[in-house]
Amino acid sequence: MKSFDFYSPTEVVFGKGGEQQVGALVKKWGGKKVLLHYGGKSAEKSGLLDRVKASLKAEGIPFVSLGGVQPNPRLSLIYEGIELCKAEGVDFILAVGGGSTIDSAKAIGVGLGHPDEDVWEFYFGKQVQKMAPVGVVLTIAAAGSETSNSSVVTKVEEDGTHVKRSIDQDAIRPKFAVMNPELIYTLPKYQIGCGIADIIMHTLERYFSAAETLGNDLTDRIAESVLKTMIQYGPQYLATPDDYKAASEVMWAGSISHNNMTGCGNGGDFATHLIGHELSARYDAAHGATLTAVWGAWARYVMSENVLRFAQYAVNVWGCDFDSADPERTALAGIACTEKFFASIGMPINIPQIQSGVTEEDMAAMADMCVSRGRTAIGGFKKLSRDDVYNIYVAANR
Amino acid sequence: MKSFDFYSPTEVVFGKGGEQQVGALVKKWGGKKVLLHYGGKSAEKSGLLDRVKASLKAEGIPFVSLGGVQPNPRLSLIYEGIELCKAEGVDFILAVGGGSTIDSAKAIGVGLGHPDEDVWEFYFGKQVQKMAPVGVVLTIAAAGSETSNSSVVTKVEEDGTHVKRSIDQDAIRPKFAVMNPELIYTLPKYQIGCGIADIIMHTLERYFSAAETLGNDLTDRIAESVLKTMIQYGPQYLATPDDYKAASEVMWAGSISHNNMTGCGNGGDFATHLIGHELSARYDAAHGATLTAVWGAWARYVMSENVLRFAQYAVNVWGCDFDSADPERTALAGIACTEKFFASIGMPINIPQIQSGVTEEDMAAMADMCVSRGRTAIGGFKKLSRDDVYNIYVAANR
Structure with missing residues (x-):
């Protein structure tokens, strides 16, 4: 480790x-x-x-x-x-x-x-x-x-x-x-969906770290445990918010996801959070929704840095078959499963689903703001420049 | 939960x-x-x-x-x-x-x-x-x-x-x-084996709790993560104690196994610890060795309280096939895997392997001491009386 x-x-x-x-x-x-x-x-x-x-x-x-x-x-x-x-x-x-x-x-x-x-x-x-x-x-x-x-x-x-x-x-x-x-029984459904997304994203932001910081098996297994628990109980909690069992599993996963138990040794990424923060600052959109709106675009943009890591995620969390001849196919299957899951809990998986009419100028302004104030790059899995961030906004805006 | x-x-x-x-x-x-x-x-x-x-x-x-x-x-x-x-x-x-x-x-x-x-x-x-x-x-x-x-x-x-x-x-x-x-590179092999056993047992003592306290999925998954990590890296650390990767996974698992992260919601059992404490007090035997010496006997003695729990352990931790027609077969397979593993790391799986010549009188005295001083029973998975403890000593003493 x-x-x-x-x-x-x-x-x-x-x-x-x-x-x-x-x-x-x-x-x-x-x-x-x-x-x-x-x-x-x-x-x-x-x-x-x-x-x-x-x-x-x-x-x-x-x-x-x-x-x-x-x-x-x-x-x-x-x-x-x-x-x-x-x-x-x-x-x-x-x-x-x-x-x-x-x-x-x-x-x-x-x-x-x-x-x-x-x-x-x-x-x-x-x-x-x-x-x-x-x-x-x-x-x-x-x-x-x-x-x-x-x-x-x-x-x-x-x-x-x-x-x-x-x-x-x-x-x-x-x-x-x-x-x-x-x-937590009486929240609006959309807010519940945002919460489920946030918990999953706190885990993914640590799971997808720079390759040189990975290799922490116990940490990976705990992160995968949180993700599997959310996939199992998130939809159940959304469907019946007063289901004590489902609500309790989600609630405890929410704490574990962000007290750093799921990240020990990993460098972390958190680019999706920063990219999403600009969306929520500019459009006052819900935090969880901004994460799911850009995560798929981020994942496809950075995947080539470490395809096998995305394949591990697909296999261990989503139960995808591992394709040794074409690990990228496995990796992409895991990303697709994630987006399908986000959509199933009512979350946006692109920018137009939270804000229509976002222009190139808007995206340029958000990219400028995101990589600014002392930051020259963001992220860990792949270091993202201002232009990378702009490209991810563009990919997410369709 | x-x-x-x-x-x-x-x-x-x-x-x-x-x-x-x-x-x-x-x-x-x-x-x-x-x-x-x-x-x-x-x-x-x-x-x-x-x-x-x-x-x-x-x-x-x-x-x-x-x-x-x-x-x-x-x-x-x-x-x-x-x-x-x-x-x-x-x-x-x-x-x-x-x-x-x-x-x-x-x-x-x-x-x-x-x-x-x-x-x-x-x-x-x-x-x-x-x-x-x-x-x-x-x-x-x-x-x-x-x-x-x-x-x-x-x-x-x-x-x-x-x-x-x-x-x-x-x-x-x-x-x-x-x-x-x-x-932790320079320990004697026997002490390394005892340590591996202790870490696994801290997890099992929480995993096998009273049925009414179970149903904590995230806790179970974290416990299973610790156990799988120990099964993977324990023997590697024992074989090559200066393997940083193996030593580090074992070291972190040791902390997680006992800071209660693996037990949130579960009532815990800890009968094996108490039964083992009497052995180590009486014969000054290493703590970890006393646990492995009696665990199998304990497990077979209490298994009927919740066969499916032992089957879950066998399937999720050891990868045993689940036999729906005979879950007890699955449960027993998990116990056998555990004993085989303990033996593979040089640990005793019965009392004679740590102390020969233990008599009925010795066991009676240990059982008396174990369930005494304000305790009328021990354990959570199954409440054990003084006579139950005696029976477990007898079962472990052959």
Whole structure:
């Protein structure tokens, strides 16, 4: 195996009724006053927020609330959260929601840890030294942010353009994550599809790494385990979201897919994420959908770098026969299976399915933005220049 | 999936030369003065201890040394370590070794956290409130103690009898584990075999759980991934211990097998461990060898509780054909494959291979000890009474 660091300290409390332990968990992790951070009205309507508040009250932990997190969470709300926390003396951020809410909570935590600095600078590589701890009550299986080292945030510039950037540092991993599969029953179908896509893509982004970083058999097997579990239970969860068994397998796969257990030793790729980020920044499209819209085009564009890796994927994950005389045929079969699966769960497999009328100028602008701000290339499986990224947008735009 | 808590906070630094980072890691995790705890002369002779000391010195971290940890680590040395640390003002325990050294280090850490209590009481269920942190430089792939919540310690009573007990609490997980596969090149073959057996058994002990706790597909697939990796690379590592690839796969599997990633949701069994502990306490036999000596007898004794589970194991791990008309045949084939594998790596598959002349009285005494001290039964796949345990000893003793 190749060298790696692995650090996933988040305490996971998995199962029914976990939200009733939130107060005790905040106390255990040293929280004295909490910011209750969440998104829209669903957490209010479902009664979940009330149950969380009751758990905090039972432990005598005061809290203030800040809702309104939207998909592709906005820097502006994060600034508001930081000021609120400073004014109220908050020392612990509790995210009740999915990836956007957790990412927003992490950003607020980083901001509180560096009260005299602009939190946005940490999205350009500055090292996080300190942060207010974050806890999670997860309501969407998708982003894996409940155990990951990532926070992705969107800044809306004065001219209306969106800039989407991430922190990827171990310091920002949550202290605990309450994962009750019953809390993910009531999502819209499209959002469920996006979540399934995101979980699969977090695994594929690590599975397709530069050839010189591959050769980590146990890591590969764990990644293939996550993928097979998603292929088995993803559609079942989509069809019957209140199927506890299916929801629970998907929910746990979502965490494993992004706590780096599926990537130990592998260098990772994440080009599809970056290519997709520009689509979601420009068209405010759902993150998961932007990934499936470009993955097939990416895969065919880069496949020749390591055909046998794509063949391994086809055989071990999709059960394709291996064609020793023409491994490329096997590799392409695996890509086709993936696209067919994405389509079956209602996800786009090209750009027009998320946005019609995208022009060459649009794609050029997105490629410029994608390979910019200090980046001269993206990806690991194949290093992609700005022109490569443009070519992938073009291939995906038909 | 069934409910579970998962907490594995240990920072893993995996790869060549990791021991050179030890000083920085101790500093990062707050250590001001270190107890360097190790076993025999091999760490001295190989130069590893010198490299570790140099790394501590480079960071200006003072240390005192305590070697002499033996297999089945003794409570007496732990008492000595606690007194030494108190006298010297040590606040961080650095274990350089394998499971025995790490378990001993954890015990010293617990003792320092409770300076006015007898550390042995924590091996009878008392809750650990506080402990001096433990770091690890791993030199044996086997016990998984570098990321686990376990510490197993042996007390030699005044009459010479050995009492072997464990702490299994999250509070005692190490802060960091340096895992350099090159450090496990020079072990004796028998010890390598014992390590392979131990890693496999940590996985099987979770895989064979009570039927009502099973149904955790992702967990099963990860467990099967660990087992297949061990079957593939274990013999290769045994044959050529300086094969980096094989050593590294085995080393990482050793951690995953016991950080509970392979058991999320499953209730666990661990009867084989407890049955084996009595053998190793009574005859000072190597831990791994005591497990393989009794596992086959245990498996055939309990199989009827859930034949299909054993059949799943046979098919998914060993590639046996599934016989729908006679699933028991498939189940037995999987048990036979396991015993054949254990024998192929030089491990005993019955008691006489580790100790000849064990009498009915000996077995009765071990069964009494195994199901005692507050335990009325052991195991999860099947609850075993004292008489069941006796019957398994008898079955294994031929």
